[in-house]
Amino acid sequence: MKSLKITTLVAAAAVAVSTFSLPAFSAERVYKLKMAETWSSNFPIFGDAPRNMARIADEMSNGRLKITIDSANKHKAPLGVFDMVRSGQYDMGHSASYYWKGKVPNTLYFTTMPFGMITPEQYGWFYYGGGMDLMQKVYQPFGLLSFPGGNTGNQMGGWFQKEINSLDDLQGLKMRIPGFAGEVLAKLGAKPTNIASGELYTALERRTIDALEWVGPSLDLRMGFHKIAPYYYTGWHEPATELQFLVNERTWKKLPDDLREILRTSMKLASYDMYIQSYHESAENWATMKTEYPNVQVKTFPKDVLMAMKKANQELLDEKAAEDPLAKEILDSQAKYLKKVRVWTNISDRAYLDSVDSLAE
Template sequence: MKSLKLTTLVAATAVALSAFSLPALAAEKVYKLKMAETWATNFPIFGDAPRNMVRIAEEMSGGRLKITIDSANKHKAPLGVFDMVRSGQYDLGHSASYYWKGKVPNTVYFTTMPFGMTAPEQYGWFYYGDGMKLMEKVYQPFGLLSFPGGNTGVQMGGWFRKEINSVEDLQGLKMRIPGFAGEVLAKLGAKPTNIPPGELYTALERNTIDALEWVGPSLDLRMGFHKIAPYYYTGWHEPATELQFLVNERTWKKLPDDLREILRVAMKVSAYDMYIQSYHESGVNWATMKSEYPDIQVKTFPQPVLNAMKKANDELLTEEAAKDPLAKEIIDSQAAYMKTARVWSNISDRAYLESVDRLDQ
């Protein structure tokens, strides 16, 4: 999807870089880079973000940056992007930071956190708070740089075969749920697992799992989960799921300064455009779901279940902070930023929506 706003921003940025004359740039070295993505070929929204980035980078560089993308069905390692970019097999990757928590636990905090920041709050933390600095601290020891790669906004709580009425219903529940939320559910007796996107429907259909969370209406309906699991729960675990662009640091250092800046801008613009696209698609698909799939039962977890999840989440955060000074720095930074930003979110977005809801219709 190529929005008017995206095109305008790219054009404006290109003008800002007009000090580099196109005839001169065309004669300079062409840098050919390779990117591995976690997603399958033509995967909507998630796959659009890296392709937008590639197109923007090539246009803004006058053809000096040419990036090819290998999808998961080609490189065969959807959850291996971290290692492939780190080793130099690929120059860049597009994935999600919390997929690497088994390798580097502190990567988990840079996708989203249960009961955490909304997308605008989290973008503020990344770009105007300590987010980018702390992410660099985590990734640089592995020869990697990480940049925000596109946000889904609030994700739904998942598709369940059976209704969740109590904390006891989570006991032994086999659920695909990655990141810190998986640890929260494990603490409450569930059995979380992480499964690549292309295998989710089959796992649910074959009873390998009892429930799963994926994204929300923007992507879930086309995956067909509602055909098997009719209970669709609202979110708690991923209020601002940010994907990531991974860059091999050796590749980054080989690029001229202007191409680094072009790449940085291309990643930032395509990430924000994914957020807009995801929001749009969720709104459209939610309306479709309500009219075409009336058997889907939209639920919110009972308050005792949410309370138990929040208590488990807080206990786990305390444990992680006690074990690792860098984890504590990240956790404290996010909590402090959210405390400040949430006051504004409440008096702006929340107050506006509540005021509109009270109007006579």
């Protein structure tokens, strides 16, 4: 089934690329690129995206574009992908933009933001609302190009061993939560930390941490968190988590025009495929959790807690914008686009779901 789906995507992409009337190349030179990924070998969904991309590029180019992928197990630097692609050690990378906030703070905004856009809205901003141009403005000084690399959809708010009933319950809470959301919780008195994925279950089981967020049912089921933390909170912090493809600019410029377009299209198709795969797997895995672990309780944070989170988030955004003109440009662009697009989301998707759900009551 998977191969059939990818074959269909490749066929559609081939038709799309043909509309560009790209020149025919008489010399059948093969371009071999190396990619480093943040993920370990056989990591589901996240690791599928770059492999699907490489397969699509190979098939669309009739074998002229070959991309080999080194997992973190091989290159030993899961959070070193930015530097390895920048230096030319690798031609490409697959990771997440917010991992680089320590070295380039403005990369943070191109993964997802608390209380921000959902996936369709964010893709609209990237491709039609100026997001791609702003992302390139951030990455170009480092000799890099960044492209959307696959979306998880709305992530869950995390697994908790104790119920969160008020802001007092956040005081001193040790939680694995990365990115901007960690800064938000720290502002409210929690103690955010980042722990390698292979250590998360043990840390939660031994009470080294009190709570953690990972992704959602699509990836959480295999981690087993539901066995030791019964409260599963709905999301607020990562409504549209977008991974990224990084490309070394020197490598990009060496490719002929047709292969650049094939690579661009392959990345876009693989990103979309990851989004629908994530959505499907979350539905499948939640059904399994609900059946096999009926004690798991889905919770939503109390309104006063969410309001405090949103207030802290806005204060931090204002600080970032005041410190850096480019950060302000990015954040203003996102806020302006969200204000416009959310009106349509509300009268289309939200209204439809509310109407249909009311019929079931």
